Amino acid sequence: xxxxxxxxxxxxxxxxxxxxxxxxxxxxxxxxxxxxxxxxxxxxxxxxxxxxxxxxxxxxxxxxxxxxxxxxxxxxxxxxxxxxxxxxxxxxxxxxxxxxxxxxxxxxxxxxxxxxxxxxxxxxxxxxxxxxxxxxxxxxxxxxxxxxxxxxxxxxxxxxxxxxxxxxxxxxxxxxxxxxxxxxxxxxxxxxxxxxxxxxxxxxxxxxxxxxxxxxxxxxxxxxxxxxxxxxxxxxxxxxxxxxxxxxxxxxxxxxxxxxxxxxxxxxxxxxxxxxxxxxxxxxxxxxxxxxxxxxxxxxxxxxxxxxxxxxxxxxxxxxxxxxxxxxxxxxxxxxxxxxxxxxxxxxxxxxxxxxxxxxxxxxxxxxxxxxxxxxxxxxxxxxxxxxxxxxxxxxxxxxxxxxxxxxxxxxxxxxxxxxxxxxxxxxxxxxxxxxxxxxxxxxxxxxxxxxxxxxxxxxxxxxxxxxxxxxxxxxxxxxxxxxxxxxxxxxxxxxxxxxxxxxxxxxxxxxxxxxxxxxxxxxxxxx
Numbered sequence: 001x002x003x004x005x006x007x008x009x010x011x012x013x014x015x016x017x018x019x020x021x022x023x024x025x026x027x028x029x030x031x032x033x034x035x036x037x038x039x040x041x042x043x044x045x046x047x048x049x050x051x052x053x054x055x056x057x058x059x060x061x062x063x064x065x066x067x068x069x070x071x072x073x074x075x076x077x078x079x080x081x082x083x084x085x086x087x088x089x090x091x092x093x094x095x096x097x098x099x100x101x102x103x104x105x106x107x108x109x110x111x112x113x114x115x116x117x118x119x120x121x122x123x124x125x126x127x128x129x130x131x132x133x134x135x136x137x138x139x140x141x142x143x144x145x146x147x148x149x150x151x152x153x154x155x156x157x158x159x160x161x162x163x164x165x166x167x168x169x170x171x172x173x174x175x176x177x178x179x180x181x182x183x184x185x186x187x188x189x190x191x192x193x194x195x196x197x198x199x200x201x202x203x204x205x206x207x208x209x210x211x212x213x214x215x216x217x218x219x220x221x222x223x224x225x226x227x228x229x230x231x232x233x234x235x236x237x238x239x240x241x242x243x244x245x246x247x248x249x250x251x252x253x254x255x256x257x258x259x260x261x262x263x264x265x266x267x268x269x270x271x272x273x274x275x276x277x278x279x280x281x282x283x284x285x286x287x288x289x290x291x292x293x294x295x296x297x298x299x300x301x302x303x304x305x306x307x308x309x310x311x312x313x314x315x316x317x318x319x320x321x322x323x324x325x326x327x328x329x330x331x332x333x334x335x336x337x338x339x340x341x342x343x344x345x346x347x348x349x350x351x352x353x354x355x356x357x358x359x360x361x362x363x364x365x366x367x368x369x370x371x372x373x374x375x376x377x378x379x380x381x382x383x384x385x386x387x388x389x390x391x392x393x394x395x396x397x398x399x400x401x402x403x404x405x406x407x408x409x410x411x412x413x414x415x416x417x418x419x420x421x422x423x424x425x426x427x428x429x430x431x432x433x434x435x436x437x438x439x440x441x442x443x444x445x446x447x448x449x450x451x452x453x454x455x456x457x458x459x460x461x462x463x464x465x466x467x468x469x470x471x472x473x474x475x476x477x478x479x480x481x482x483x484x485x486x487x488x489x490x491x492x493x494x495x496x497x498x499x500x501x502x503x504x505x506x507x508x509x510x511x512x513x514x515x516x517x518x519x520x521x522x523x524x525x526x527x528x
Contacts, residue, residue, distance in 0.1 A: 227282025
């Protein structure tokens with residue numbers, strides 16, 4: 001009989017694109033009203049231009065500026081009809097939310113502990129939050145949550161050029177200038193990874209924490225975070241700048257290849273695999289998000305009257321696992337002393353591969369970071385096992401040092417304008433991920449196996465080396481090869497399904513995970 005806590009591999013997805021309020025040629029749209037200093041919480045004005053290239057005011061921009069070659073212009077429609085982010089508040093007010101409410105003793109649709117991830121914060125600079133600080137009637141996690149639709153840039157981004165024939169000025173503006181105006185730089189893989197991880201992993205300083213109490217009340221376990229796969233599984237309401245369909249970027253790269261990174265955060269496809277840097281940044285940002293929560297808990301626990309570190313910071317399956325003898329865990333061997341829960345296996349698995357890969361890059365900074373990762377990760381692990389549920393004092397210190405390493409790695413990824421992940425280096429990282437997934441240390445853990453599998457398959461697709469359909473189908477029988485599949489989450493193409501419609505099956509499938517079957521199916525994939 002299985003007592004494993006079930007994991008949803010598709011409750012949430014990421015949102016990345018260029019969305020904003022817009023206006024047709026010569027006719028300004030009326031932005032949603034907002035209090036002075038507050039960003040707009042809404043999506044209604046976005047729909048004006050982002051509901052289709054031939055819909056509403058978008059047609060004027062397509063005619064005059066070929067805006068459909070810069071972004072898809074269908075972002076709002078995709079969000080409305082297919083994106084589970086639009087159901088974030090609905091899931092709080094639905095059957096599962098109601099059941100959790102009874103157990104937790106507070107209204108989940110009105111509590112900032114839930115709204116911080118399930119709604120849109122319209123007062124980002126305010127530390128003490130109330131329900132009034134969230135857009136609870138604007139469809140949950142809307143454009144503002146990811147793109148930062150600040151009132152200071154809403155009109156700027158659709159301003160027309162002063163001189164006829166010139167491109168729209170917002171397009172060529174420096175990313176730092178856009179961020180200063182309130183727009184998140186989601187073209188930067190490091191910035192994108194940190195923003196997405198703040199909800200999909202957690203952020204204590206922003207009140208975005210899923211606790212053991214919430215899990216016990218019925219909150220679906222968060223799936224392991226792998227940025228590139230989440231992007232691919234959204235479904236995408238954007239195109240990559242390396243895609244042929246977005247001709248603006250291919251033409252820009254042909255004319256000014258030295259400016260593709262400073263302005264648009266990409267390199268031409270023959271210079272760098274677009275998704276590989278996302279894999280690397282996503283792995284480290286997820287680790288940083290997890291270790292920051294661990295450190296915050298450890299600091300509180302170290303105080304004389306402090307509470308113990310929340311159980312949610314540790315591997316759930318150290319306690320909640322299949323009652324089999326011998327189990328996959330016993331075959332693999334324990335990560336530390338038996339009886340002392342370890343950290344989540346997936347949190348350090350992919351970052352370790354990314355760090356090891358960096359040692360082979362022709363960059364002194366990369367080599368330095370690669371050499372530093374192992375000792376810092378080992379210090380956190382050692383502090384975790386020093387006592388049951390960790391030694392708070394040493395764990396807080398070790399977590400802070402690993403957090404600093406993560407910050408330095410992500411800064412390196414943002415600041416290094418030269419192509420790091422050439423097709424050859426991307427193929428090398430892909431092969432290293434494959435070897436890690438085949439190792440019993442990770443194949444015995446369904447979360448770690450999922451994250452590594454997702455990263456591997458996504459890189460193969462990006463490098464135009466897709467897995468044969470029959471072999472992929474065999475692997476799909478063992479574990480979900482994507483964090484979500486659109487067909488499982490949409491209802492007649494009109495709107496995303498509520499969480500209750502798909503969660504049970506996804507969790508049952510996860511509970512049935514078999515390490516031996518995974519190893520066999522994964523090894524059969526091969527490279528050809």
